[in-house]
Amino acid sequence: MMRDCWSVYFRILFFTLALPSASFGNDSLKEYSKVELKAVDQLIGTAYYPEAYDKIWSLMSSADEAKNTKIKYQAYKRLTLLYSIFYDSLNAMNSVDSMFYYAEISGIFNDPLGKQKTYYTAGHTYRMNRNYQKAKDYLKVSRYLLDSLQRPFEERFYVLSEEAHLHTLTGNFEQSEQILQDISKQFSGQHSYAAILYSMWGDLYTGKGEINKALDYYYKSLKTIEDHKRRLGLRVELLKKVSQLNSQLGNYKKAYQEMTASKELGDRLFGSQSARNKKLFEIKDSYRKSIEENKEYRKEQELKVLKIQQEKLNQRLIYLVSLLCITVLSATFIISLLKVKHQSKQQLLKERSKAEIDIKKKELTVTSLQLIEKDKLLQEIKQGLEDVKQQKSDASVERINKTINLNTAKTWEEFEARFIQVNSAFYDTLNAIHDNLTRNDLKLCALIKLNFSSKEIGQLLGISTDSVNKGRYRLRKKLGLHRDDNLFTYISSL
Structure with a gap:
């Protein structure tokens, strides 16, 4: 009973949300999607994940109504990150596949830069889900495309930093350090990506066992997050890491304070509210499935109507073909009769002409004989x-x-x-x-x-x-x- 009530609720919700989206013109939808996608990025950066998820699926619904595959591509790019944050690897990988599908059919792959960004997102997603080999493969393609296009550093350092982080995670510290040094020479500390880059330096030095250097970069990253009020999810991980390093150095009081701060922030973002977040994700997934079921139902109905129309068309076609066959057969029969009649008439004329000639020949012969007798006389x-x-x-x-x-x-x-x-x-x-x-x-x-x-x-x-x-x-x-x-x-x- 409860399941039926939820089903009715989702269907009502679907039609309530879907009808306004149908009124979007294609140009209006493009402008609307730009604003919404920017809002999604802002919500993800400030850890408002359920709200971001909600906006993405609202955009999905509008894109479906307008049959806009480019917006679907952009939506799945964000979904790969959201699912990865909540360690939902299965949906994250499915979203990567969907992203590639819509990139291909929407013409994104016709633009080498669009193709590069797609491969970069896939590499980033696989790295977050600890599939380092696939991440390396996708990033390699992404970097190759950038090199062939000779893009500026501002577009290249995202891929370079991901490659450096992969080297750190797989123990290739020298290669990681070389890449990070090259990036840092041209990188501004005021950049919005600075918090991630400092975090990568901290991970590198942690891996190398240089704890003090690692702490310096982790604190720089935390300071950047505080200044920009973004990447709050990263702050939870950073506080945990500095707490562990301070504990190794014997700074137990500081380590305790930082671990407490990490736990409190984690509870607020993922801990005490994580159950609520997951529930919201489950509800929205159910809502999404309900939308898809409604679409499938509508498609089935449309297919049934098309099938009925096709059957009617086939019946009309059969009728017309039968009528045409009857007409052709009738015409053939009539033509045959006329032909036979004409042949009979011609044969009759030939026989009549022959008979007349025979008579005239007989007359000529008789005349000739008469002439012979006359001449004899x-x-x-x-x-x-x-x-x-x-x-x-x-x-x-x-x-x-x-x-x-x-x-x-x-x-x-x-x-x-x-x-x-x-x-x-x-x-x-x-x-x-x-x-x-x-x-x-x-x-x-x-x-x-x-x-x-x-x-x-x-x-x-x-x-x-x-x-x-x-x-x-x-x-x-x-x-x-x-x-x-x-x-x-x-x-x-x-």
């Missing part, structure tokens, strides 16, 4: 008239004879006209292939195409059968035919 009449003429000269008989000859010529012209009508392209094809043929040769070819015998051809042309055979022989030579070639077959193919 006329020849007999002409012969009879010749006999009459020999017996008795008569001018009227002569006129009859001339008329018969004239009619014979006209009859042949009528035959030739009918032949050309039936075989329109025959003479053209023949002349195109054989341009050496005479008019008599063309007449002979026409009669051979009609399959007349030599005797019938002689009767039509008014010549003897021998003359026809001689004409056929000469024609074969002109056509270039061999002895085995059939004259009728060749002429019929034209």
Whole structure:
């Protein structure tokens, strides 16, 4: 029951905070994030960790609504430090991974300086969580990028001091001292980073066993913290360290006072309030998870809506494709029918034309036979008239004879006209292939195409059968035919 109440509370809190953030414009959100991130850094420096944590996740919510990955990157950079301060290594490492992810997709890595800062943060985080080898690897990349960019000392000393501190922690005191000396030559004691640098000197001399020098630097660091009112969390560690060193020197009273001050400050920041701090972190983590659950729920709902829309779209697509297929099939069927109808019509026209040609050929053949009979009759009449003429000269008989000859010529012209009508392209094809043929040769070819015998051809042309055979022989030579070639077959193919 209590869990359900908390769930409802977090959902209400989420919508209460998320709705105003949605109203941010992108430019307004950028300006707002700059102010908030500066405030977060200030809160961390003065040890107001829960408040800093709260602001970070508020920014996260706004960045999610605006889909601003650069702000998410900046937020995770701060989270790595917060989780490290409270020794939450798992979340610190997860925040490092998230920082790298958002650095890549937001284009931070396109800027070599942005990439360098990301690697420096990762190295610093791994050092705080005592993973010195990974810290060394990340700092090495960070320093390489700075060297390649030839950045000024003001940007380089952060990485150099981290490298020096790593050398101290891993027992490489000479290398650490060399780097710290190089930094100190160009470093101002008024710098906000002075407290950390003095602390590093103190750690170096502690490691080397030079207690008095270590105390001098620790006290310088404490003085700087007091002057700047920042890095209060570091003050707790420094008081503990000077207390231990004074105890080794026999300054027990001072050591006791410093240990008491460290405990009181530690209780105020981490001790008596640490339970409250951790509880706040747990509550805010639950709130954050609730936000993420709400987002996941909303995403699921959106995905369901998209799925329904996709299904509707697929159904419409299937319907349209089916309709298109039916249309194409119908069109194909109609075109096939029209094609068949057209082919049938063409076939019918061909058959009709062929039938008409066959009829005309038959008519031509009949006409030709009639002409043969007519010419035969006329020849007999002409012969009879010749006999009459020999017996008795008569001018009227002569006129009859001339008329018969004239009619014979006209009859042949009528035959030739009918032949050309039936075989329109025959003479053209023949002349195109054989341009050496005479008019008599063309007449002979026409009669051979009609399959007349030599005797019938002689009767039509008014010549003897021998003359026809001689004409056929000469024609074969002109056509270039061999002895085995059939004259009728060749002429019929034209």
